[in-house]
Amino acid sequence: MKYITSIADKEFSVEVLDEKHVRVNGQTLAVDFMEINGQPVYSLLIDGKSYEAYVYPDENDWQVLLHGSLYQARVEDEREKRLRGNTEAASGGGEFHLKAPMPGLIVSIPVAEGQTVQKGEVLLILESMKMQNELKAPKDGVVQRIRVQPGQTVEGKATLLCVA
Amino acid sequence: MKYITSIADKEFSVEVLDEKHVRVNGQTLAVDFMEINGQPVYSLLIDGKSYEAYVYPDENDWQVLLHGSLYQARVEDEREKRLRGNTEAASGGGEFHLKAPMPGLIVSIPVAEGQTVQKGEVLLILESMKMQNELKAPKDGVVQRIRVQPGQTVEGKATLLCVA
Amino acid sequence: MFNKVLIANRGEIAVRILRACREVGLETVAVFSEADRQALHVRLADEAYLLGPAPSRESYLRADKILEIAQQCKADAIHPGYGFLAEREDFAQACLDAGIVFIGPKPSSIAAMGDKMTARDTVRKAGVPVVPGTEDVGDLSDADLLAIAPKIGFPLLIKATAGGGGKGMREVRSLEEMPGLLQSARREAESAFGDGNVYLEKLVEGARHIEIQILADAHGNVIHLNERECSIQRRHQKLVEEAPSPFLDEELRQKMGEVAVKAAKAVDYLNAGTIEFLVDKDRNFYFLEMNTRLQVEHPITEMVTGIDIVKEQLRIARGRPLQYKQEDVKINGAAMECRINAEDPYNGFMPSTGKINHSLLPTGPGVRVDTGVYPGFEITPYYDPMISKLIVWGETRAQAILRMRRALEEYRIVGVRTNIPFHQTLMDSHRFMGGQYDTRFVEERFSIQEENNPQQQEIAAVFATLVAPIQTARAAQFVQRNERDTSNWKWVGRWERMHR
C-alpha cells in the first residue's frame, strides 16, 4: 500500500512493502515497528536506529511527538489526496465551533455576538486547574451564538461559541 | 452477609453490614474499601487507618500480602464451613501432582518411581532464570508416574510427577 | 515534641512531607477530598480522613474541618505544605490555640510577610534593599496610585497587597492605560485573595528572579542555604529552577545570603522560608517578597547542600537547634528542577485533564522524581496541573543539563499532554545553556517551534503512516477479538437470552 504523508509543507511517499520494509521517497528501509504495551507509544527501528514516538489521532491528521518535537501528519492514499484537493478548492473556510478543552468555569467572554475577530484574538477565558486559560480564535471571522455566560461551569467538550 | 474468615489457627467473624461498615468479632468498624487501578491491590481505610494489600486467590484460599507479611485466609459462610468440616473428615490426603511453577529445564530427578519420600524431600531440580530450583515434596508418600526426564524442557504448569 | 503529623495538603508535596515524617519515625495523617480517595498521599499515609467535595474551598481550605480531624485522631502537629492554608496566619494561630504544633513560622511572621506592602516596609527599615515603589502602608485609592505612578516612573507593576503567584499583577507602560489595568488587577486580586488592595513597584527590566532559602530555629539561629535561580517563568509561574545560579559570583551570593538572613530576622522568623529577590543586569538586588513556607523548588537546594529541608523543618518544630551552622553549608555540584505540568505546550499551555494510562519514570544516578500521581490516576480540573518535579544533580551545571536532557527523553506520560517538550526545547536552547536568561526569556525570546528538521520529519512521516492503518483498523480488530474470545460470547449469549 502506498501513502502520501504530508508534514508541514513536505510530502513523503511512504510505501509499506511488507511487515519489515517500507519505501520512503523511493528508498527502501528495514523497519521493525511495534506498539508498546497497548499504549499510543510506538517503537520503530529503522535500519537499526531506535525511535520512540507518541502518535495520536487529531481530527483528520496524526500528531507525532518525537524527541521533543511535535509533527502534524496527514496520511492519505492517492485517491484520498485527490479527493481532498477537490473538496478544499470547492469549500472556503467554514464555521469554527469553540469547545471547552476541559471542564471549567467561564471567567469572562471578551467578545460579543456579531463582533468581528481576528485570528489569535481571545474569545473566552476558562478557569481550570487553578489557571485562567485564554481560548483564542483560530481564524478571522464573526462571533456567533455565544452559548455560555461568565460564572457558568461547563463540561469538557461543551460548545461555547461559534466563529463563522 | 456474615463470613467466618480463618487465618492460621485464628477465626474472625466478619459481617459486612453495608458499604461503609463491617462488624469484626462483634465490633463495628467504619471502612472505606477500594480497588486501585483495576489491579489486585486494594486500599482499605478502617476507622481512619490506611492500609494497602495485595489480595490474590490461591486455590480455595486468599493470599493477603500486607505490610511485608503474607497471610493465607479462607473466607466461608457458615454453611460452607460446616460442609468443609465434613468433607475433610471424610477424605484423607489424596494425591499430590507436582507441577512446574514456570517454564524451565529439568536438571535432575533425585527420586525414582516407587520410592518413599518424606515431606520436604527434594523431588526434582528445575533450572529457570539462571537458577537451580529445588521442588520439594509437600507431604509424605510414594513417588508415582514420573513424566519427565533430565535434560527435558518443560512448559509452566506441566505435571512432572505424582506423590500418592 | 510531637508524634503524629497531619499533612494539610495533597499531591507531590503531601507525599514528600509524609516521606520525611516516616523516615524520622513520626506517624502520618493524610486528609483528602472526594476526588483524591485514590491519591498517593492517601495510599501511603498511616491514617487518612475525608475532608469534603473536590473543590478546594470545600476540602483543602476547610481549616475548621482539618483542625477537627487533627483533634479527633490526636495529631499533635500540622504541616501545611505550600499553597492552600500554608500562608494563612489565622490557621497557624488556630493550630496553636488548639495546642497543635504548626510546622512553620509564627502567625505574626506570616502576617508581616503576607501583606506585601507591610513586608516591603519592614525589611526596608531593617536595611534590605527594595524595588522603588509606593512606600506608605495602608489602602491606596486609584487616585493616590495615579498620582504616585509618574514619580516611580514607567514601566511599572501593579501588584496585589495580599499577593502571590502573579495574581492581580499588571504591567503598566503608560499613565493612560493605568486606570483600566488598576481595575482589572483589583478585580483579580479580590477574586483570588478576597482583598482588592494593590500597590506599585518599578518594573526592573532584564531582571532575574533569585531566591535565598532560610532556616531559623527557636534558639535564635538563622542560616541560609544559598540561592535558587527561578527566572525561567511563564505568566509568573516558575517552570525551571536551578542551584546555584549561573549569574551569581561568590561575593554576591554571600551578600545576598546575609541580607536574606537580615530580612528573616526582621520578622522574628522561625522554620523554613524563602526570600525572593530581583537581580538586575548590574547585579543590584532588591527584596521582592518572602514566602513563609516550604517552596515547590526546595529539592534543588537539598541536592546541592545535602540538607533535607523537610526533616530540618520537623527538627525546628520540635524545638531542637539546627543541625547545621552557616559554615557547614557547602554547595556541591549543580541541581536543576523541571516542573512537569499537565498542559499542552503546543496549544498555548492549555491544561490537560484525564487519566494517566501509562507512565515511565526516569531513574538512575542523580535523578529524583517527586510526584503524587501514578499510572491509573486521574488528573482532575480541580487542582493545579503539576504532575511531578523532575530533579537532577550533576557535578557541574553542564552535566546537570545533560542529565536533565536524558531524563526528559526517558520520561513517558500517556493519557494527558505534558510540558515535557517545552523542557526539552529549553534544555537544547543555547541561551539557556549559556545561563543567559531573565524572567522574560520564556515569554519573549523563546519558542517551542524549532527550525525544520527534515530527517526527523521523515521519521515522523513513517510513524504516522504505520500507525494510521492500525488505529483505523482497531474497531474491526475488536470484532475479531470477540470472535475468538468464547468466554466473552458465552456471557453475551446469556445476556441476550435474558433480554429477549
Next chain:
Amino acid sequence: MFNKVLIANRGEIAVRILRACREVGLETVAVFSEADRQALHVRLADEAYLLGPAPSRESYLRADKILEIAQQCKADAIHPGYGFLAEREDFAQACLDAGIVFIGPKPSSIAAMGDKMTARDTVRKAGVPVVPGTEDVGDLSDADLLAIAPKIGFPLLIKATAGGGGKGMREVRSLEEMPGLLQSARREAESAFGDGNVYLEKLVEGARHIEIQILADAHGNVIHLNERECSIQRRHQKLVEEAPSPFLDEELRQKMGEVAVKAAKAVDYLNAGTIEFLVDKDRNFYFLEMNTRLQVEHPITEMVTGIDIVKEQLRIARGRPLQYKQEDVKINGAAMECRINAEDPYNGFMPSTGKINHSLLPTGPGVRVDTGVYPGFEITPYYDPMISKLIVWGETRAQAILRMRRALEEYRIVGVRTNIPFHQTLMDSHRFMGGQYDTRFVEERFSIQEENNPQQQEIAAVFATLVAPIQTARAAQFVQRNERDTSNWKWVGRWERMHR
C-alpha cells in the same frame, strides 16, 4: 577515543551504561534477543540490533554476532556490563583485534583473575593474604584433593577453578562425604563453565564478605573507592549490599584498600574492578577473588563517594587519566542496595515469571532505582530474576535503613511475586540493624515467618472477606459492563449480521 558504544548486555545494567554514555555525549547501540524487543534498553538506545533467539547462548553470548554488529554499525567501543561476555578474555581480545575499544581490563588481566587458582597464586606472591587451601596451580585429581584435604582441615570448601556465583561450590564437613561432593561440584562446574576443575579452600566460619572497588587508568594510577559489605547472601547470591561496612574501622578500611590496590597492580589492572575479601571475626582478611568488571552493587559506592563509576570507566577507556586521586575519595553518609528479584520468598525463593501489570516505583529524596523493566514488560524464564536495584542514601546507616524501609513499603509490583517482603523483614531484624551478620546469616539465622501479629491478622481477614465476593462476582459484572457499553454492541451487532 571513541564515539559510539555498543552495550553487549540487557536489563538494568544495559540501561545504566546507556545513561552514562548519553550523559557524556556518546552514541549508544543496544543488542537484543527476540524476547527483549520491547526491553527498556532497546527503547532508550540510539540504535538497536537483533542478536537471535531468547536463550543467552543464541543471543547475548554470541560474541561473533556482537562483533559483526559493532563493525557494521561502526561502534568503536563495547561495554560488556556484568555477566554474559564480561569476563571472557577471548571476547576482550577479539574486540581489540577488531580495532574496537573494550571498556574493561586487558585480556591478560581477565585471564589471570578468571582462573581462580592462578589468581590466588598471583596475588599471594604479591603479598596479599589468601584463605589457606590448595596452592599448586594445575589440574588436581580427586585423589590429589582427598590427600590434601586433611592438611587444610575441615570444614572446607570445594570451589570451581573457573568459578563465580557459587556454581560448583560445595561445603565439606568430613573426608567421608568428600568424594560424592567432589563429583557433584565438578559436574556443576562443567555445566556452568565448561570446565570441571576444582580446588580447595579452608571454610572461614562466621566470615563477612567485604569487597573493595578499584579504578585503574592507563597512566599507572590505581585508586580504591573503599569497601562494600555484601554478607547478606542466599545460596551465594548477594541480596543486600551496603557501604560503608558496619564492621570495618578506619584502620582496617585503609589496610584493605591498600592490599586491594596491590592485588590489582599484580595483574596490571586497567579500568574498574573489585577485589572480594573474606573477613573473619578477628578482623583477619583474605583475598577471595577479583571481579574484572563492573559489579551489580556499584551504585552504593557511587552514592557515598559521589563518583560516577561508569563515567569513570568511559574516561579510562578513552585513555584519559583518572579524575580523582586517592586523597579525593571521601565517604559521605551511608548507602544500601536491595536487589529486587522476581521470586517468591514464601515459597523457597522460587523464581516467578509473568507480565508486570502495574508498578509503582519509590521515589523522593535519597532514593535511586536502577531497572530495565516497566509496567507491561514480561519477565521471562530466560534470564536472571533481578527486576531492579533499590538503592538509598542516608546521612547515617540508621537513616539509610529507615529510608530503605519507607521505600520498600512504597514499592508496588503487580504481576510477578517479588522478594520485597524478604527485604522488609530483613530491615526490621534487630541483628541486621545492629550490623551483626555474616555470610550465613540469611540461611541460618533468619526467617521471613514472623511471630503472629493478631492485629495485622484481623486487618488481613477484613481484606480477604471484602475481596472474596468482588472477585467471585467478577464474571457476572462483565455482563453488566457489556450491557452499558453501547459502542461495543454496535460492533457486535454488525459482526453478527455479517456472519448470519
